Amino acid sequence: MSLMQFIAKNFWHVFPILLCGAAAVLIIVERSAALGWAYPMENMDGFFERIRNMILRNSIQEAIAFCERFRTKPVARVVREGLIRAHQPEHLIENGLQIAVGEASEKIQVRTPFLATLANVSTLFGLLGTIIGLVESFQAVGQAVAQQRAALLANGISTAMNSTMMGLAVAIPSMIAYSILMARTNKVTGQIEQSAVRTMDILQQSYFNAKSGDVPPNEHNPRRKSK
Secondary structure, three states: OOHHHHHHHOHHHHHHHHHHHHHHHHHHHHHHHHHHHHOOOOOHHHHHHHHHHHHHOOOHHHHHHHHHOOOOOHHHHHHHHHHHOOOOOHHHHHHHHHHHHHHHHHHHHOOOHHHHHHHHHHHHHHHHHHHHHHHHHHHHHHHOOHHHHHHHHHHHHHHHHHHHHHHHHHHHHHHHHHHHHHHHHHHHHHHHHHHHHHHHHHHHHHHHHHHHOOOOOOOOOOOOOOO
């Protein structure tokens, strides 16, 4: 029995496996695009160097506008949230950064865990097909006439093996993709957490520079006190 014949004959049993495969493909394509191109911040050091220069020049609004140019980047959104609160007490800035980090982390982790679920479910559906095929084989041996036993036994074994194969054909690529995407998710999450720390560090530098009088007061930095 060919694979297409097996699918045609056992469509309603195979359909859940095919559905899992289609869902896995959609998730893999969407998450690969998001985690590979949309979310990561390229040249993160260069981005923070520009932010640092703007903040130390007391150009907070300019730094916020610069972050808005990277709306799709979670790192830029976290930095922007910290800059918006630059005039507030330090603990409120930290709260804002933590909230922004939590929201960004939740967004980048969405849907990826479903791949592991789909891999497990497709394997179980394949196992179900294996059991059904073996039951058909045992029935053939026990009930069919001698002339038909060989054909029915072969048909049942074919159903069992094809079901297992299809389940694993969905599960194995799904688990590989899950591992790769989780690695990229962890990398982007690390960037986000690092961005919050670097933002807080730059704001503290700006505050202490102002406090020591290294840079003249500026209305764009409300944390600084005019003398």
